[in-house]
Amino acid sequence: MQIIECDAAYFNPRDVLECGQIFRFIPFKEGYKVFSADKACYVHTQKDRTLIECEDGDYFYNFFDLGRDYAAIIEKAKSFDVPLLTRGATLGAGLRLLNQSAEEMIYSFIISQNNNIPRIKGIIERICEKLGEEREFMGEKYHAFPSSAALAAQGAPFYKQLGAGYRDNYLAATSARIAAEGIEMLYPLPTPQLKKQLTTYTGIGPKVADCISLFGFGRRESFPVDTWIEKLYREDFGGTLKDRNKINAYFCNLFGEDAGYMQQYLFYAKRENM
């Protein structure tokens, strides 16, 4: 077992996990067990340090984006002088953007569309339980996220039965395509072309493509526009555009290469008062 340690001021496990970028984690002892692809870790905070316990330190160092200077990101966020963004970057100083498995993001965010977070988590959990390889971490069993081949071996009725609703065929069709083609050709693409390619998969539109690009391919210039962003665009930016693609262009132009981080702070601040 390895232990990675870092400054808790820029790594609050609750903020990082509960902000909708990841769906596989459970409260455990003083912190959380976190699952990604076929790996697991235990993350918790002691005083001013956040500790990550795991078997694969290199994987989770990258996963939690530990090479990034978040103090600089937060300063940049405040420099835009937008009240909601400054509030998000202040209250959410412990936020981080995760570097997750691209395939896991593809299926997870297909499920996320027009859905709520508790239900998304349940559907993904049941899929892993049924199709993911069994592993063990800290004396307890868990299931890896299934391979595309394992997902493709099931049809739409299987996903419907797990509660995926009308997204059943999206999962069946896209897993079949990826099992046949792979996704290696996507990694070298420039971000605009990556987004365009992602939207050619069944069940992936512009918003889901931005989430996959941001969380699964490390494209920090991506800015997903969902119902929350649309709401804060109107209420906090005085925006009048109604087309989400245009709202996306507005924010990408405003925030540039770090738009994804700004999106997380805004999302965080807007969701705080629920």
Place this chain on the structure above:
DNA sequence: CTCCAGGCTTTAG
């Protein structure tokens, strides 16, 4: 009962 959730596909104009 209706409304909504990290929207997409299909169809109509």
Place this chain on the structure above:
DNA sequence: CTAAAGCATGGA
């Protein structure tokens, strides 16, 4: 091209 209906499910 844009606009709107239809879509499963579960909780508020």
